[in-house]
Amino acid sequence: MVEGLRLSLRKFVMLTLLAVGSVIIVLFSIQSADSFLDGMDGMLRTSMMQAAKRVQVTPGKPTKILEYHIAATYEDVPEVIKESFPQAFITPRALMKKIYKPNIFERPLSASFLVMVPQPNGQKVYVSQRFTAPPIETEKRFRINHQMHSILVGVAALVAFSIALLLLLRSVSRPVESLQAWAASLDESHLDKPIPDFRYTELNALATIIHSSLQRVKQTVEREREFVNHASHELRTPIAVVRSSIELLYRVVDVENSKGRNAVSRIDSAAKTMADLTETLLWLGRENGNELAISEVDVATLVKTLVDDLMYLLQGKSVSVTLNLDHCVKAMPATAAQIVIGNVIRNAFQHTYQGKVVISLTEDTLIVSNFEDNPASSSYLSPKGAEMGEGFGIGLKLIDKLTQKLNWGYHPEHSKQGYTVVLAMHAVNQLPK
Structure with missing residues (x-):
């Protein structure tokens, strides 16, 4: 169906059945009227032919039986009949008729009929009849002709069909509407x-x-x-055990054993990432986000702290970090803000291998951008990855869900030089459920 003209199922069924019923009633009304007129014409033609066979007439001496005028030649036919039916158009044994009425809603003023019946001896007999409307009565009575009667019967049938259809649709639609209301509740x-x-x-x-x-x-x-x-x-317990064991390993491993300390450092980095990701997933999975306490958060200080904590992700990389932070204090859940901002910065650090990361804070908007010196060598900057929003890895999907839960604005932007995330942090009184 055309957009903008969609109907409910109830209206569609009702209009369709009304249209079908109207067409059927109109067709049957027309057929009824035609059948009635054909029957009347057939009866009149048969009567006129029987009169032609039983009455003997001679040229110049027409006769009249009942209302039929019977003549042996066309010249003996009444002038009013000859005016209606020229001789050249008369067909043997066919009923010729001509009815005059102002419109279909009024009774005819006159009607002329003629049948030419050939006889076995070759003679032609012309049987004619003419009806005229009776004189106008002093007190005019309302009369309905056959066409008007057929129309009124058709309208009455259509009204009855419409009432039955409405009752049927009402009987069907009410349970459907009840089912819809029950399912919605x-x-x-x-x-x-x-x-x-x-x-x-x-x-x-x-x-x-x-x-x-x-x-x-x-x-x-x-x-x-x-x-x-x-x-x-x-999950917190094994992570805490891993972190404690790493601290112990730092004391046990020989300082000069660079390979061992590098291995412990990688384990430590992985444990920190796992701890942060676990906190993110657990908080995101909680049904009630307002379990987190809301407090005044110094966003600039929080960003500096997170950058210092995540600098280990840039070890061994030729990446510079630039901070442009304005003073910003907002009422928000500190844990949630740490999770979101930490994930944004972590993803920028993890996926920048050679270049720079610029972090800017203006009022309540945080912008984190990473720029690669050689973008073509970085697979995460491929067009396919950019279209899918995966420039910063799987963390972007988590950030998207977290910002939706916090009702924060989140706009990742991809360019040939790098990837930029714009984070609009709004102060809240309580978190949405």
């Missing part, structure tokens, strides 16, 4: 209640399918929620 608190009866077997089956699907979704959500609740405690 379903939530965790209503899933344990019994399914209402929607009268029809198909609607009850559809309601059962919807209810079963939502129950499976609820069970899946509950399992994920339990996993997050358990993982929030269980």
Whole structure:
């Protein structure tokens, strides 16, 4: 259907059936009128032919029986009949008729009929008849002709069909609307209640399918929620053990053993990344974001701290870091801000191998840009990766979900020289659920 002209199912069915019913009623009304007139003409033609066979007439001596005028020649036919039917157009045994009326809604003022009947002896007999409307009565009575009668019957049939159609659609649409309202109101608190009866077997089956699907979704959500609740405690413990063991290894490993210390350093870096990523995933998986406390956060100081903590990601790389930070203090969840800003900076550090990273803070907008000296050598700057928004790796997808949960503006921009993330941080009174 054309865009902008979409109809509801109820209106579509009603209009379609009304159109089909109207066409059928009109066609049957026309057929009824034609059949009635054809029957009348057939009866009149038969009567006129019977009169021609039973009455003997001679030229110049026409006769009249009942309302029929019978003549042996065309010249003996009444002048008014000859004016209506010229001799050249008369067909043997065919009923010739001419009816005069001002319009189809009024009774005819006059009607002329003629049948030419050939006889076995070769003689032609002309039987004619003419009707005229009766004189106008003093008190005019309302009369309905056959055409008007057919129209009124058709309109009455259409009205009756429309009423029956409306009652039928009402009987069907009400359970459908009830099913729609019930499905829209379903939530965790209503899933344990019994399914209402929607009268029809198909609607009850559809309601059962919807209810079963939502129950499976609820069970899946509950399992994920339990996993997050358990993982929030269980994952921190092994990470803390790894970090403690790394600190011990730093003391045990010989300072001169550069390979050993490099290996421990890589383990330490991986453990820090795993700890930050775990905190991000656990917080993102919590159902209520307002579990995080809101406080006044010095964003500039937070950015400096995160840059210092993440400098290990630039070890062994020819990358410079430039900070342009204005003073900015906002009311926000400190943990959430640390997670988001930390992920943005971490991704910039991780995916810059030779070049510079520029971090700017103006009012409540943080801009993190990385520029590669040789962009063509970096696979993450390929057009495909840029179109998919993967310039900073999988962390961008996490940042996107986190900023949506915090209601922050997040705009990654790709260029030939590098990748830029614009983060609009808004002060909040409480986090959205």
